[in-house]
Amino acid sequence: MRMTNKEKISTVPTTLSFTALGQALMESFSDGVAVFDPYGRLLYANEHARRMAGIEGDFANQRADTLRPRLLALGGRATPLRSGPTSLGEAVFVPRGDQAKTLADRERQAIVETLHGTSGKLAETARRLGISRTTLWRRLKAYGLKPENGGSGPAGGNSGGRG
Numbered sequence: 280m281r282m283t284n285k286e287k288i289s290t291v292p293t294t295l296s297f298t299a300l301g302q303a304l305m306e307s308f309s310d311g312v313a314v315f316d317p318y319g320r321l322l323y324a325n326e327h328a329r330r331m332a333g334i335e336g337d338f339a340n341q342r343a344d345t346l347r348p349r350l351l352a353l354g355g356r357a358t359p360l361r362s363g364p365t366s367l368g369e370a371v372f373v374p375r376g377d378q379a380k381t382l383a384d385r386e387r388q389a390i391v392e393t394l395h396g397t398s399g400k401l402a403e404t405a406r407r408l409g410i411s412r413t414t415l416w417r418r419l420k421a422y423g424l425k426p427e428n429g430g431s432g433p434a435g436g437n438s439g440g441r442g
Contacts, residue, residue: 311373313350317366321346331373347371387422390415394426401426 302323305312311328315321324334332349350371351357360367389408397403405415419426 308372309375311350311353311355311375313346313355313371313373314360314368315347315371316368319344319347322368327375328371328373386418387424390418390422390424394424399426 305314305323305325308325308327311325311331313321313324313328313332313334321334324332328334328350331353332346334346347357347369350373353373355371355373358370358372360370390404393404393407394401397407401412401415405412408415410418418424
């Protein structure tokens with residue numbers, strides 16, 4: 280005997296909710312996280328996931344059949360949630376769009392962030408990155424970056440003045 284859609288809907292239990300602690304935990308993730316119950320209803324999405332997927336308003340109106348493909352298209356990774364043999368639903372993790380994708384992108388990002396953190400001081404930047412100043416200069420040139428302190432080259436460390 281097949282169930283009608285109306286019978287299926289009536290057998291779906293009420294939506295669960297996250298506690299304040301659970302919400303705080305979800306918001307602490309740097310990636311976007313959306314959690315679906317076993318029936319495909321969105322239980323919670325942190326701010327990054329809501330922004331990336333355009334989720335607005337009440338979560339109860341969001342269904343996995345429309346939202347899940349959108350999250351996966353953004354590079355999301357679906358992970359089943361289980362307790363022993365029991366399915367608890369699914370979590371979809373969406374990486375931040377501003378994260379570097381390749382090793383070279385990550386290296387460039389680390390150099391830029393460290394330069395910013397040292398106010399453009401090349402010797403300090405190289406020290407923090409664990410590379411020589413010459414290597415830092417080569418990387419700056421390779422990535423088309425210009426030092427903020429006005430240094431003129433690997434041998435020109437004194438041209439920008441000390442400080």
